[in-house]
Amino acid sequence: MQDEQLEPSPEHANRLTDALRRYWGFDSLRPLQRRAIAAAMAGRDSLLVMPTGGGKSLCYQLPPLIDNRLDVVISPLISLMKDQVDGLNEVGVPAAAIHSALTPEQRRDIYSRIHSGKLRLLFTSPERLVGERFLSMLQALDIRRFAIDEAHCISQWGHDFRPEYRQLAMLKERFPHATLHAFTATATPRVRQDIVQQLALDTPEVIVGPVDRENLVYRVVPKVDVERQTAEVIARHQDEAVIVYCISRKETENVAAWLAQHGIEARAYHAGMDNDERRRVQDEFASEKLNVVVATVAFGMGIDRSNVRCVIHTGLPKSIEHYQQETGRAGRDGLEAECVLFYSAGDALKWESLIVKSAADAPDPEPVIASARQHLQDMARFASAPACRHRVLTEYFGQRYEKLNCGACDVCLEEIDTIPESTVIAQKILSCVARVEQRFGVGHVVDVLCGADTENVRKFGHDQLSTYGLLSEMPRKAVMAFVYQLLDQQVLARSGGEFPTLRLNTASVQVLRGEREVKLVRPPAGTRKQTARAQADMTGVDTQLFEHLRQWRRTVAQNRGVPPFVIFADTTLVHLARIRPTRQATLRLVPGIGEKKASDFGNDLCVQIATWCKQHKVATDQLQ
Ligand code: ADP
Ligand code: ZN
Numbered sequence: 001m002q003d004e005q006l007e008p009s010p011e012h013a014n015r016l017t018d019a020l021r022r023y024w025g026f027d028s029l030r031p032l033q034r035r036a037i038a039a040a041m042a043g044r045d046s047l048l049v050m051p052t053g054g055g056k057s058l059c060y061q062l063p064p065l066i067d068n069r070l071d072v073v074i075s076p077l078i079s080l081m082k083d084q085v086d087g088l089n090e091v092g093v094p095a096a097a098i099h100s101a102l103t104p105e106q107r108r109d110i111y112s113r114i115h116s117g118k119l120r121l122l123f124t125s126p127e128r129l130v131g132e133r134f135l136s137m138l139q140a141l142d143i144r145r146f147a148i149d150e151a152h153c154i155s156q157w158g159h160d161f162r163p164e165y166r167q168l169a170m171l172k173e174r175f176p177h178a179t180l181h182a183f184t185a186t187a188t189p190r191v192r193q194d195i196v197q198q199l200a201l202d203t204p205e206v207i208v209g210p211v212d213r214e215n216l217v218y219r220v221v222p223k224v225d226v227e228r229q230t231a232e233v234i235a236r237h238q239d240e241a242v243i244v245y246c247i248s249r250k251e252t253e254n255v256a257a258w259l260a261q262h263g264i265e266a267r268a269y270h271a272g273m274d275n276d277e278r279r280r281v282q283d284e285f286a287s288e289k290l291n292v293v294v295a296t297v298a299f300g301m302g303i304d305r306s307n308v309r310c311v312i313h314t315g316l317p318k319s320i321e322h323y324q325q326e327t328g329r330a331g332r333d334g335l336e337a338e339c340v341l342f343y344s345a346g347d348a349l350k351w352e353s354l355i356v357k358s359a360a361d362a363p364d365p366e367p368v369i370a371s372a373r374q375h376l377q378d379m380a381r382f383a384s385a386p387a388c389r390h391r392v393l394t395e396y397f398g399q400r401y402e403k404l405n406c407g408a409c410d411v412c413l414e415e416i417d418t419i420p421e422s423t424v425i426a427q428k429i430l431s432c433v434a435r436v437e438q439r440f441g442v443g444h445v446v447d448v449l450c451g452a453d454t455e456n457v458r459k460f461g462h463d464q465l466s467t468y469g470l471l472s473e474m475p476r477k478a479v480m481a482f483v484y485q486l487l488d489q490q491v492l493a494r495s496g497g498e499f500p501t502l503r504l505n506t507a508s509v510q511v512l513r514g515e516r517e518v519k520l521v522r523p524p525a526g527t528r529k530q531t532a533r534a535q536a537d538m539t540g541v542d543t544q545l546f547e548h549l550r551q552w553r554r555t556v557a558q559n560r561g562v563p564p565f566v567i568f569a570d571t572t573l574v575h576l577a578r579i580r581p582t583r584q585a586t587l588r589l590v591p592g593i594g595e596k597k598a599s600d601f602g603n604d605l606c607v608q609i610a611t612w613c614k615q616h617k618v619a620t621d622q623l624q
Contacts, residue, residue: 006035006038006039006042006044006205007034007035007038008034008037008038008041009041012038012041012066015066016029016037016062016066017029019062019065019066020058020062021594022594022595023065023091023092023093023594023595023596024058024091024592024594025588025590025591025592025593025594025595025597025598026591026592027591029058030054030055032048032050032054032055032207032209033055033058033059035205035207036048036056036059036181036205036207037058037059037062037063039181039204039205039207040059040060040063040145040179040181041063041066041067043179044179044203044204044205045179045180045181045199045201045202045203045204045205046179046180046181046182046201046204046205046206046207047151047181047182047183047184047192047195047196047201047204047205047206047207048181048182048183048184048207048209049184049185049186049187049192049206049207049208049209050183050185050207050209051185051187051209051210051211051212051213051328052185052213052328052329052332053213053215053306053331053332053333053334054185054209056149056183056185057084057087057149059147059181059183060073060121060145060147060149060181060183061088061093061121063145064120064121064145065093065120068120069120069144069145070114070117070119070120070121070122070141070143071120071121071122071143071144071145071146071147072121072122072123072124072129072138072143072145072146072147073121073122073123073124073146073147073148073149074123074124074125074126074129074146074147074148074149074168075097075123075124075125075149075150076125076126076149076150076153076160076162076164076165076301077125077301077302078097078099078100078101078125079282079302079304080149080150080301080302080304081097081099081123081124081125082097083286083304083563083566084097084121084123085097085121085123086562086563086566087566088121090562090566090567090596090597090600091594091596091597092594092595092596093120093121094113094118094119094120094121095119095120095121095122095123096110096113096114096119096121096122096123097110097122097123097124098110098122098123098124098128098134099123099124099125099128100128110122114137114141125164126162126164126165126167126168127164127167129167129168130167130168130170135174138175139174139175142177143175143178144177144178144179145178145179145180145181146171146175146178146179146180146181147181147182147183148165148168148180148181148182148183148199149183150183150184150301151165151182151183151184151195151199152184152185152186152191152195153165154166154168154194154195154198154199155190155191155194155195155198156194157188157190157191157194158184158186158191158194159186159321159322159325160300160301165198166198168198168199169198169199169200171199172199172200172202180199180201180204182195182196182199182201182204185325185328186321186325187208187211187324187397187398188321188397189398192206192208210394210399211324211393211394211397211399212390212393212394212399212401213327213328213331214390214408214533215331215334215335215336215337215408215533216327216330216331216336216337216338216339216408217336217337217338217339217408217409217413217531218327218339218341218389218390218393218408218409218410219338219339219340219341219389219409219410219415220340220341220343220382220383220389220410221340221341221342221343221410221523221524222342222343222344222481222485222521222522222523223314223342223343223344223346223347223481224475224477224478224481224522224523225475225477226255226314226342227254227255227258227259229342229523230244230255230259230312230314230342231258231259231262231264233310233312233338233340234259234264234266234292234310234312236310236338236528237291237309237310237338239291239547239550240291240307240309240310241285241288241291241292241305241307241308241309241310242291242292242293242308242309242310242311242312243292243293243295243299243303243308243310243311243312243326243329243330244266244292244293244294244295244311244312244314245295245296245297245299245311245312245313245314245315245317245326246294246295246296246314246315247296247314247315247316247347248296249268249270249271249272249296251314251315252268252269252270252294252295252296253268253270253294255268255294255314256268256294259292259294264292265290265291265292266292266293266294267281267284267285267290267292267293267294268281268293268294268295269281269282269293269294269295269296269298269299270295270296270298270299271296271298281293282299282302282303285303285305286303286304286305286563286565287554287557287558287563287564288305288550288554288557288563288564297322297326300325300326300329303329304332304563304565305563305565306332306333306565306569306570307332307333307335307565307569307570308329308330308331308332308337309330309331309335309336309337309338310330310337310338310339310340311326311327311329311330311337311338311339311340312339312340312341312342313326313327313339313340313341313342314342315342315347316341316343316344316347316348316351316376316379316380316383317341317379318351318372318375318376318379319375319376319378319379320375320378320379320382320393320396321375322379323341323379323382324393324397327339333565333569333570333571334571335537335570335571335574336408336531336533336534336537341383343383343384344481344484345380345384345484345485345487345488346442346480346484348376348377348379348380348488349487349494349500351376352373352376355369355372355373355376356369359372378396380488382396384488384489386411386416387411388401388405388406388409388411388412389406389409389410389411390403390406390408390409390412391403391406407531407532407533408531408533410524413528413529413531415524415528415529416521416524417521417522417523417524417525418519418520418521419520419521419522422517422518422519422520423511423514423517423518425471425482425520426482426486426491426511426518426520427511427512427514428449428467428470428471429445429449429471429479429482429483429486429492430486430491430492430504430508430511430512431467431512432445432448432449432465432467432470433445433492433502433503433504433508434504434512435448435462435465435466435467436448436460436462436465438501438502438503438504439501440501440502441499441500441501441502442480442483442484442494442502444456444457444462445483445502446476446479446480446483448462448465448467448468449467449468449469449470449471449472449479450469450471450472450474450476450479451463451468451469451470451472452476478522481522482520483502485520485521486518486520489518489519490505490507491505491507491508491510491511491516491518492504492505492507492508493505493508537574538574539578540578540622541574541577541578542577542578542580542616542618543577544616545576545577545580545609545612545613545616545618546573546574546576546577548608548612549573549576549577549605549608549609550564550570550573552604552605552608553567553568553573556601556604567601568592568593568597569592571591571592572590572591572592572593575590575591575592576590576605576609578622579621579622579623580609580613580618580619580620580621580622581605581606581609581620581621582606582609582610582613582620582621583606583621584598584602584603584606586621586623587602587605587606589623
């Protein structure tokens with residue numbers, strides 16, 4: 001199905017480059033963008049799988065500009081359509097969206113633009129598209145290309161199945177002369193196959209990009225005191241966007257409240273909140289009035305803010321697919337971003353019991369449980385094995401990973417902090433399990449080890465045991481984390497049932513006899529090393545000027561009623577703060593500034609930069 005040679009014709013190539021420069025201010029297309037666009041220009045159906053930040057949108061935005069036609073883009077959410085239309089209007093491409101939130105005047109205006117022949121991109125939802133009147137209008141307009149964004153929504157194997165997407169199956173029948181172009185960041189072969197089948201794509205050009213997100217730094221940190229640990233990570237990202245993902249609604253509220261008490265402005269977001277409240281949080285986050293959102297996975301697809309610099313998981317995601325999806329919201333602009341997962345095997349055990357409970361009502365629970373368990377185990381292995389995170393993720397999605405050291409994960413950056421006396425601590429824990437005769441759960445064993453004065457400790461006379469208070473110099477949460485690590489490494493076992501008790505196994509005995517070593521890890525202390533990539537990103541950049549420009553962007557965005565990332569991506573601000581142009585000629589060398597933006601903001605920017613640089617005695621117009 002793949003045709004490596006597919007390239008835009010020389011004539012198209014020139015016009016593409018012109019449009020890319022003129023509208024977007026970029027110099028060249030990325031290789032996969034070229035292929036996807038070549039397919040569209042050649043009248044071939046296509047499916048492009050490329051991770052978030054790969055640049056999928058240009059692939060459907062450019063072709064109608066070259067052909068001077070109107071193309072239709074199908075998108076699942078109004079907020080996504082709005083961001084796209086705002087972005088296109090800011091670069092001067094005539095685009096509009098038809099959706100349920102329009103006023104009658106707005107609607108009339110859009111229809112008249114459609115019929116004037118000047119519009120190039122029309123966004124709409126699948127449910128609106130399939131309305132008979134709308135369809136007839138599109139047929140009368142002789143639409144030749146449909147782009148289907150977030151195409152994984154059509155597949156029930158995807159993470160975001162939307163039944164409305166199924167209706168798109170009729171596109172091929174109703175528009176036999178049109179080509180379809182599907183776009184998604186979801187990499188699994190099953191979803192891909194489903195998209196091709198459901199849309200009835202005709203010998204499509206299937207383009208699958210690398211799944212690895214090179215600009216993400218992955219860290220998995222033992223969970224000890226999750227609120228405090230979360231606050232520490234957020235402190236590394238002052239004035240930057242951070243999403244904290246929690247498992248439950250309650251937890252989002254607790255964590256947000258804890259952060260607020262400790263001086264970090266954060267808001268909770270979950271599906272239990274009313275619509276207005278949710279929209280408010282989302283809008284504040286998009287407009288950079290709010291930087292930290294503590295959310296369940298309900299905070300997801302509509303989040304287009306491209307400069308999310310950090311995604312934190314306070315609990316274990318259900319699967320690697322979920323993890324990839326959620327961390328995928330970081331660093332869409334291509335600049336470095338951090339993903340921190342706070343891990344405890346206790347979370348995996350909690351999920352495990354939830355899986356069984358929630359599958360209990362299914363007509364045939366066994367396969368459901370087996371599949372959920374497999375996903376969970378894969379996720380837990382990712383978190384617990386000290387292997388390069390980029391490699392594990394890439395290989396999970398069936399691709400090869402070539403680098404020996406990614407330079408962008410806690411393992412490769414050698415941040416894993418193994419405790420020197422690990423085996424001794426393990427022996428203390430295991431002998432305590434033996435002393436309480438393997439009849440108690442994690443909580444009680446930890447109480448005994450920490451020398452706690454609880455009712456049960458007194459009742460069973462466990463304050464008389466030789467292991468009582470043996471680890472009392474450590475915080476309770478740390479001891480708890482170690483017990484879970486031992487469970488994870490299977491040198492300690494747990495009974496099933498409603499009140500699981502800790503049990504010894506053959507491996508435990510080996511550890512107790514000193515025949516087997518154990519490695520326990522603790523959260524690394526101190527500051528994190530800067531990665532080579534972050535250094536490269538910021539070389540020559542005046543960070544104070546960058547902050548000043550962000551402030552300027554916020555004001556401009558507010559005045560124009562659009563989110564800041566629609567005005568300029570952070571990458572453009574970084575270039576501005578490096579080159580520091582004070583003349584239009586220099587300004588146009590900055591990637592991300594096309595003709596319209598240069599004319600709308602150029603003079604203002606040049607004045608801003610000149611004034612700032614003069615005040616701070618910094619050289620301007622650095623062309624090297
Ligand atoms: P996706 O939809 O795949 O998540 P986007 O279309 O939002 O990705 O693009 C991600 C970022 O990359 C945006 O900031 C975009 O402006 C930038 N980008 C896309 N294509 C190019 C290119 N050819 N040259 C430079 N920057 C690009
Ligand atoms: Zn690595």
